[in-house]
Amino acid sequence: MSNFLLEARGIDKSYGRIQVLKNVDISIAPGEAHVVIGPNGAGKTTLFKVLSGEVFPNNGSITFAGKDVTADPGWQRVRSGIGRTFQSARIFSELTPFENMVVAVEAHERVVKGKRPLFALRPTKAVRDTAAEILEDFALTKVAKAETKSLSHGDKKRLELAMAVAGRPQLLMLDEPTAGMAPGDRQKCVELIDRLLKKGGFSLLLTEHDMAVVFGLATRISVLNYGQVIASGTPEEIRSNARVREVYLGHDVSSAA
Numbered sequence: 001m002s003n004f005l006l007e008a009r010g011i012d013k014s015y016g017r018i019q020v021l022k023n024v025d026i027s028i029a030p031g032e033a034h035v036v037i038g039p040n041g042a043g044k045t046t047l048f049k050v051l052s053g054e055v056f057p058n059n060g061s062i063t064f065a066g067k068d069v070t071a072d073p074g075w076q077r078v079r080s081g082i083g084r085t086f087q088s089a090r091i092f093s094e095l096t097p098f099e100n101m102v103v104a105v106e107a108h109e110r111v112v113k114g115k116r117p118l119f120a121l122r123p124t125k126a127v128r129d130t131a132a133e134i135l136e137d138f139a140l141t142k143v144a145k146a147e148t149k150s151l152s153h154g155d156k157k158r159l160e161l162a163m164a165v166a167g168r169p170q171l172l173m174l175d176e177p178t179a180g181m182a183p184g185d186r187q188k189c190v191e192l193i194d195r196l197l198k199k200g201g202f203s204l205l206l207t208e209h210d211m212a213v214v215f216g217l218a219t220r221i222s223v224l225n226y227g228q229v230i231a232s233g234t235p236e237e238i239r240s241n242a243r244v245r246e247v248y249l250g251h252d253v254s255s256a257a
């Protein structure tokens with residue numbers, strides 16, 4: 001059996017006549033922080049969708065935790081241990097952050113542990129405590145009872161991340177976690193993800209355009225260009241790769257942190 005937590009091989013994905021992913025291979029080792037970079041339109045989000053089961057590939061296979069999940073829909077992959085966030089936060093804007101967290105914690109209890117009936121009128125104390133603890137961890141206690149729709153962009157993204165973490169995924173997939181954030185929020189987000197990684201217990205796959213974020217977090221980087229992986233390696237290998245520099249003309253890979 002392979003040592004990888006996730007292994008995707010020979011992935012092709014087309015939308016109509018447009019081939020967006022071409023024979024993509026990507027592997028994620030346990031504990032790895034793997035960042036996928038590439039120019040706009042290279043296929044990063046599509047690769048995320050294929051790996052999380054939002055769309056299916058035309059060819060190729062995906063193995064997760066030793067099991068072939070290629071034909072599994074997204075909800076089943078969540079059950080298997082894949083959590084993800086999106087470029088624009090997907091949260092319930094009519095609920096408070098605390099209520100959002102309760103939904104996420106209950107979903108985990110119900111789906112993964114098989115606890116609680118489908119319709120319960122009131123969350124248990126344990127669920128409420130867990131929701132409050134995670135909000136605290138993510139520095140969201142102050143806004144726990146606020147209207148979610150009135151939160152800042154950075155707080156909304158943090159809430160979405162907290163909800164994904166509540167699912168206790170083995171693989172956490174973050175699609176541009178710092179997109180649209182102010183520089184201060186961006187730095188806080190990197191510190192938060194770094195802290196989560198150091199706590200351990202999961203692997204990370206993320207896409208990101210900000211090179212300081214990429215090189216600040218990655219233990220491995222794969223580079224997509226026109227739907228193909230043109231390089232995959234350690235941050236050092238990627239930094240010194242001539243082809244990557246060429247593709248990233250104008251992006252200052254060499255001087256990133």
Ligand SMILES: Nc1ncnc2c1ncn2[C@@H]1O[C@H](COP(=O)(O)OP(=O)(O)OP(=O)(O)O)[C@@H](O)[C@H]1O
Pocket residue numbers: 015018020038039040041042043044045046047
């Ligand atoms: N549902 C769709 N139908 C048709 N074409 C699509 C669809 N989704 C994406 N595409 C096309 O696929 C290509 C890759 O898009 P994708 O969003 O995966 O790239 P990306 O690398 O994530 O880009 P960005 O960095 O801008 O987010 C683009 O040309 C895009 O227009």
